[in-house]
Each structure stands twice: as C-alpha cells, then as structure tokens.
C-alpha cells in the first residue's frame with residue numbers, strides 16, 4: 001500500500017515538474033525568446049558558483065564530522081610509513097583539487113555568456129603545455145620514488161629476515177580462518193597436498209585434515225590451532241597465507257596489512273606490530289569519539305576496542321562474516337598463551353581415545369559442527385574470545 | 392542493378408537519388424536498420440533501458456546497506472524466494488552487485504556510450520554517407536541485443552544470476568558448484584555466453600569505426616582536421632579491438648575449467664574436506680587476462696566522454712579547444728599506457744614486488760596525460776563566452792568529476808598506499824566518480840548537445856537544469872563521503888560482524904536515500920528524451936549552436952546518405968571560433984585569400 005502511495009506521489013511530482021517545464025518552454029517560444037540563451041547562462045553562472053561554495057562547505061563539514069570515525073592511526077611499523085605517504089599524496093592532490101575547482105567554477109561564473117561579448121581566440125601554447133606536462137611529471141616522479149622505497153621495504157626478501165621473526169600460518173576457507181602456530185619448537189610440520197593426507201587425519205577417525213598436515217613429520221606434533229591471532233609487540237611476524245577453496249584476502253585494517261589468500265599459490269606478508277592491544281585502548285581513551293558509550297556493551301568504546309582480522313576478497317555468500325580478533329601482547333604473556341594450547345596432534349589422539357571408549361564400536365554420525373566443537377575445545381577458543389572482548 | 396550494388400558497397404559514391412530502389416519497410420527502417428543514425432538511436436534506447444535496470448539493482452542493494460535489519464515486504468512481492476520475509480538473501484545481494492557492475496560497465500557505459508555516439512558522429516563528422524559496412528554495423532547492434540537478452544534471462548534461472556563479482560574471478564567463479572556460490576551455476580554459464588556475444592559486438596563495431604575513420608573521410612578531411620570526438624572514437628575502438636579478445640580468452644578458458652575439468656585457473660582446491668583433481672593452474676592468471684582487458688576497458692568508457700566533452704566545451708565556449716594537438720597526443724599516450732598498467736589492480740595478490748614497481752611507475756605516469764587534458768579543458772573556457780545550457784553544464788560537471796576521481800587514482804596507483812585501500816570503499820569512491828559518474832556526465836552532455844541532430848527537436852531545458860544540479864549534487868553526496876569509509880571492505884552485505892567497520896550506519900542510510908532521489912531524476916531525463924523526441928521544440932535552423940563541424944551541414948530530416956547532394960569538402964580544422972572577426976567559421980568554408988590554415 002505504502003509502495004503504491006509512494007509511486008503515485010513520485011508520478012505526481014514528475015507530472016507537475018513536467019507541466020511547469022512545458023509552460024516555461026511554451027511561453028519562451030511565444031515571446032520569441034527560445035533562442036535567447038543569455039539570461040539562462042547568467043543565472044547558471046551564479047548557480048554554478050554557488051555550487052562550488054556549497055561543495056567546499058560540504059567537504060569541510062564532512063571532514064570534521066567523519067574523520068574521528070575513521071580507522072585509528074596504524075599500529076604497525078610499515079603502517080606508519082604508508083600513512084606518511086598517504087598524507088604526502090593528500091597534500092599534493094589536495095592542492096590540485098582545490099585550485100582546479102576554484103579556477104574551473106570561477107571561469108564558469110566570470111565568462112558566462114553576455115550579449116556582445118567576444119570569446120578570445122587562444123588555440124594553443126607550447127609553453128603552457130610544457131609547463132603542465134612537466135610539473136605533474138615531476139610530482140609523479142617524487143611520489144613514485146617515495147612510494148617504491150616504502151613498497152620495497154614492506155616486502156623484504158624472506159630469506160634475510162631477522163632470526164627472531166615469528167611465523168604464523170593462516171589458511172582461509174569459506175567462511176573461516178585456520179590459524180596455525182608452530183608450537184614450542186617454532187617449526188611447522190609440513191603439509192602434503194594429496195589425497196593421502198587431505199580429508200582424513202589418521203585412518204578410521206572422522207576429523208578432516210583439510211590442511212593436509214603430515215603427521216609423520218614430528219615437527220607437526222606440537223603445532224596448534226588458535227581462534228585468535230596473537231602477536232607480540234615489536235616482534236616481526238611473517239604471515240604464511242593460503243586458501244583452500246576460493247580467493248580470500250587476509251586483511252588487518254589496524255595494521256594496514258592486506259594480502260590475498262590464493263588456492264595453490266602461497267603468499268606471505270611480513271610486518272611488525274608496534275602497540276599492544278592494551279596500549280592502543282589507552283591511546284584511544286583520549287579521543288572523544290572513543291569515549292562514547294557503545295549501546296551494545298554499555299561500556300565506553302575504547303574499553304572494548306580490539307584489533308580485527310577481516311576478509312577483503314569476495315569469497316561467497318558469507319564473505320562479510322569472516323571475523324577474528326587479533327591481540328598484541330608482550331612476550332611473556334604470549335609465552336603463557338602458547339603454553340595453554342593443546343597441540344592438534346595431542347588433541348586428536350585424546351579425542352580419538354575418548355570417542356572410541358565412549359562409542360565402543362557403534363557406528364555414529366558426527367556432524368561437522370561437533371567436529372568444530374572438539375577442535376575448538378582443543379584450542380581454548382571460546383575462552384580466548386571472551387577474554388579478548390573484556391580484558 | 393549492377394550499379395545499385397556498387398553504390399551500396401561504396402557509400403562515397405552514393406549521391407544521386409536512388410531512393411525509389413530502397414523501398415524501406417518498417418523492419419528495415421527501424422529494426423534491422425543499416426543506417427548509422429538509426430543504429431545510434433537503437434544503441435541509445437537500449438543503453439537507457441539497461442541503465443534503468445542496472446540503477447534499479449543498485450537501489451535494491453542500497454536498501455540492504457542502508458537498513459540491514461529492516462524487512463521490506465514489497466521485496467518479497469517482487470523478488471519471491473530471493474527476499475524471503477522481505478529481506479534480501481546474501482546470495483541475491485551478491486547477484487545484485489555483480490549484475491549491477493556488469494550491466495553498467497559493459498552494457499551502459501561501453502555499448503550505450505560508445506555505440507550511440509560513434510555511430511551517430513563518425514559518418515557525420517568525417518563526411519561519409521554511412522559506416523564502412525552498414526551490415527556489420529547492424530550485426531554489432533544485434534549481437535549487443537542478444538548478449539543483453541541472455542544476460543536478462545540469467546535473472547530467471549533457478550540458482551540465480553552470476554554472483555561472484557563483475558570481475559568474475561576464479562576459483563569462486565571457476566567451479567560450477569552452486570554449494571560454493573549459487574550464482575556460479577547456470578547463471579554464470581549465461582554470463583559467459585552473454586559476454587562472448589558482447590565481445591563480438593564490440594569487435595564488429597570497433598573494426599567498422601576504425602575502417603570508417605581511416606578510409607571514408609571526405610575530401611580535405613585530413614587526420615589533423617578531425618574533431619576530437621573522432622580521435623576519441625578512433626582510440627576507443629583501437630583499445631577495444633586489442634583488449635576485448637583477452638577477456639574472451641579468459642572466459643573461454645574458464646568455461647573449460649568449469650565444464651571440462653581442465654585446470655587453467657585451479658589448483659590444490661579443497662572443498663568439504665575433499666581434494667579436487669584440478670592441479671597446476673593459477674587463479675592469478677585469470678586476473679592478468681581479465682585486467683589486461685579491464686584496465687583498457689575503463690578507458691574505453693571514459694575516452695568517448697573525453698571526446699564529447701572536448702567538443703561541447705569548445706562549441707559552447709565559442710572558442711577553439713585549447714591545445715588540440717596536445718589533446719590528441721595525450722589521448723594517444725593514454726591509449727598506449729592503458730595497456731601497461733593492468734596489474735595495479737593486483738598489487739596484493741602476492742605478485743613479485745619488483746613487477747609491482749613497474750606497474751606503479753606506468754600507473755602514475757598515466758596521470759600526466761590525464762592532467763594535461765584537464766588543464767586544457769579549463770583553459771578552453773578561459774575568456775570564452777560560455778553558453779551555459781544543460782549540455783555545457785554537464786561537460787563542466789564532467790571536468791569536476793574527472794578531477795575528483797582522477798586524483799584518488801594517484802593514491803591507489805602507489806602500491807604501498809594501495810595495500811590498505813584495495814577492495815575498500817575508497818576504491819568504490821574512486822571508480823564511481825572517475826568512471827561511473829564522469830562517463831555518465833559525458834554521455835548526458837552528448838545527448839543534450841546532439842539531441843537536435845538525432846531527432847530534429849530540442850530537449851526541455853528546464854528539466855535539463857533540474858536534472859543537472861540534482862545529479863551533480865546527488866552524485867557527490869553519494870560518492871564523496873565514501874572516501875571517509877577508507878578501510879571499510881567493499882562487497883560486504885552488512886558491516887556488523889566487525890567493530891572497525893560498523894561506524895557508518897548513518898552515512899549508509901544517507902547514501903541510500905540520495906541514491907533513490909538521483910534515480911528518480913534519471914527517470915526524468917529518460918522521460919525528457921522520449922517526450923522531446925516526439926513533441927519537443929522543433930529545430931529552426933540546421934546549425935542551432937553555430938558549430939563548425941560537418942554534422943551541422945546536413946538537413947534536419949534524416950535520410951540515408953546524410954547529404955542530399957555532394958558531400959561537402961573540408962577546408963579547415965574544426966575549431967575556428969572567434970577568429971577573423973567572426974563568431975565561427977564552418978569547416979566547409981574555404982580559406983580566405985590571406986588566411987593561413989591552422990592545420
């Protein structure tokens with residue numbers, strides 16, 4: 001009903017506009033003014049100039065309004081460099097934007113049609129062309145050089161990384177992240193992408209080894225899954241990224257990290273987080289925007305601030321739900337956290353024994369969900385998330 | 392009768408009254424027409440149809456983005472199972488954005504824009520009786536129509552239309568598995584067929600445009616005397632001919648993966664704990680092929696608009712375009728560079744950082760010819776006598792949009808900055824302003840300006856002004872604030888799974904509301920076009936704007952062959968405005984005794 005009403009109103013408005021327009025046109029024609037474009041041009045000159053002013057006011061207002069809502073300052077070393085580059089580009093482009101717009105709309109106003117006025121024949125000037133080819137070219141060159149220095153520093157040769165670099169493996173799949181840590185030996189068990197390894201963990205056990213972890217490699221025995229990405233402040237981390245089914249993209253907005261996860265093609269991203277979660281909250285607590293109460297928790301927004309992991313490449317119907325928390329802590333706290341995890345291998349063995357004891361030979365249909373529950377409980381995930389949210 | 396055939400082959404020679412031989416039927420005149428003017432109108436109307444469809448789809452997904460928790464019962468009425476309980480399903484949300492992108496990019500801004508104006512203006516402005524091959528021209532249009540029909544049908548298949556993004560990246564689009572993505576079933580098959588037909592249409596059209604421009608110029612019409620519109624259509628056609636085949640190759644290989652089990656784009660894929668047998672391919676290969684088309688494609692969209700705007704600015708400023716040759720050389724530079732920058736869409740796919748550096752260099756270099764064009768447009772209106780009718784206003788609006796959107800390209804082109812910006816709303820702002828809105832403005836400028844040439848009548852100016860200001864303000868209100876959503880991922884059906892992305896609920900509502908208003912304004916434009924073409928103020932003189940180019944020397948009434956007598960000879964360049972004490976001198980006016988030719 002409301003839809004029909006809305007449509008009728010729209011149609012009516014259109015009709016009114018149309019008849020007004022038609023009348024204007026007819027009177028013009030009757031008065032013989034149809035070819036007089038001057039008066040229209042005059043009015044349009046003022047309107048366009050008015051638009052320019054409104055446009056600039058709108059930009060200024062929305063900047064003041066929206067800037068505090070934007071992502072907070074970066075929390076990684078390279079992120080700060082990117083921010084500098086961004087601001088430098090903003091500086092140059094900002095000048096061009098403002099100047100060209102003022103000139104463009106000023107000309108529209110200043111040179112609006114006047115009877116008897118003559119346009120000035122000015123067809124070319126090599127001097128001017130040279131000038132405005134050279135100046136942008138120089139600015140671009142500056143930006144390219146600065147940009148490439150930053151860009152290449154973000155992707156160092158992985159063979160030359162610092163010894164204490166932490167390695168974490170993240171494998172994306174529809175619609176979740178598998179976060180694997182190498183455990184106390186700091187060495188990942190290898191993965192085999194073949195039907196002998198993928199799909200089954202060990203014979204006659206239902207847990208699906210989707211990553212193809214090779215249990216015959218002893219290094220795998222202390223690897224563990226985590227539900228939250230834990231990082232250590234000021235410690236370089238190398239993310240080893242991959243995907244099982246379709247493209248995903250590993251996106252840490254607060255750290256200015258983004259790298260696609262591609263089935264069959266491994267990718268990496270190296271970065272250094274430089275603030276702990278707790279420190280970041282403290283910083284944010286200074287900002288009015290973050291002191292506002294979050295209606296969902298009843299707490300001030302900074303109190304529940306968390307770094308997040310998101311998917312940035314369309315991966316299907318629930319693309320927008322691929323959320324994980326990221327927590328940055330000091331080394332000691334990290335070590336505690338690592339110790340609290342049961343390695344996958346151990347968990348499976350335990351679960352297997354428990355299951356076989358319980359089932360005692362009877363066939364049972366365990367859904368994927370219950371798989372998740374067991375695997376989750378191996379990783380202590382639920383308690384992690386809660387801790388993260390409140391601290 | 393033998394002469395009759397010769398005449399048809401060589402439109403040049405077709406000057407005497409042969410009209411009694413072509414007893415035209417309704418079918419050959421309006422449907423299977425081989426006349427460039429009629430085909431131009433066909434492209435215009437078909438493009439407008441698709442623009443309404445595509446924009447309507449965007450309103451549907453803007454409803455979801457603005458009011459993610461509200462149920463709209465009417466959605467269930469019109470969409471059925473795709474909006475159970477009045478809420479758009481995720482699958483359909485992604486189908487909507489995919490089809491919106493595909494339709495607007497290909498059907499509206501490629502076919503609708505270049506198809507309309509290349510067809511209308513090339514024969515007119517170079518002084519030809521028609522396209523090099525009227526028949527191929529007709530085929531081009533009908534391939535476009537059939538591609539549209541196939542795409543339209545895909546809305547009605549059981550699993551819905553394609554929903555893996557307009558870029559159709561595999562593996563999500565590369566496996567024919569509706570459990571992974573509903574739209575990747577029959578919907579995507581139809582998408583691929585439609586694209587293939589579309590590519591044929593672009594190639595047929597493009598070859599025809601190039602052939603006509605190179606071979607059918609009238610006497611005296613040297614390359615350096617062609618209006619910038621023609622240069623723009625020439626480069627557009629070249630871009631299309633060289634880049635669209637890459638897309639065809641890409642989707643054909645993808646069909647092999649989907650239907651025949653090959654592994655061009657697939658490797659090591661695990662679905663439901665099962666390893667698929669595809670091995671050795673790379674999804675990144677598809678992206679290279681796609682963007683080898685995709686980047687030139689964005690220029691295929693904007694370059695015709697460059698041409699139209701250059702012409703409109705010059706005519707209504709009553710001044711020559713500033714830096715004619717610089718404009719041509721910058722177009723040429725853009726055309727060449729357009730093929731060397733494609734991987735700037737792929738900076739974070741894990742490409743070799745050194746390779747990335749090269750693409751950074753070329754990408755930022757392309758900003759230089761773009762800047763030259765902008766400065767030349769602005770200088771063109773300096774000290775002019777600006778006739779600010781709707782066509783001129785849209786041309787000026789185009790310049791503003793191209794500046795605003797082009798400048799954000801400079802952020803994105805720098806790979807380091809692109810890391811946080813890629814696939815976020817910053818990109819959405821960038822390409823909608825620089826491509827979407829700007830190209831539409833170019834198209835509007837063209838329609839308002841050449842409407843009398845198409846229909847012998849004028850459009851209604853009052854509605855034109857409302858349309859212009861509404862669209863200008865509306866487009867900026869929609870897309871400018873998206874810059875502040877930097878870092879918020881695009882292609883999210885809702886934002887509340889994330890703390891960092893959930894700040895902009897108010898802004899999203901605002902954008903959705905403005906989008907609806909702007910949509911209604913576009914309907915006004917459509918009504919204006921249709922109504923004015925039938926009832927508008929009649930054209931009183933054949934050259935209502937005092938323009939110099941050849942199309943304004945043809946009679947108001949359309950007939951096959953364009954000029955009743957000989958095709959006029961061209962004596963000068965197309966921008967002799969405000970010279971020799973005259974307001975304008977048409978191209979067919981011979982040079983006076985003491986005059987030196989501009990080119």
Ligand code: HEM
Pocket residue numbers: 558689690692693735736754755757758761796797798799800801803804805809812813814818821822825826827
């Ligand atoms: C000033 C010159 C320009 C530069 C330096 C530039 C740069 C870029 C870059 C680097 C991207 C990729 C961003 C990303 O996905 O991370 C991009 C995206 C895009 N640009 Fe531009 N651009 C420029 C002008 C244009 C023009 C003139 C158009 C069209 C007329 C255009 C249309 C697009 C489109 C459609 C996309 C997004 C495609 C998608 O991902 O869906 N750009 N631009």
Ligand SMILES: [Cu+2]
Pocket residue numbers: 172247248249311312313314315316319322
């Ligand atoms: Cu994803």
Ligand SMILES: [Cu+2]
Pocket residue numbers: 685686689732733735736
């Ligand atoms: Cu591009």
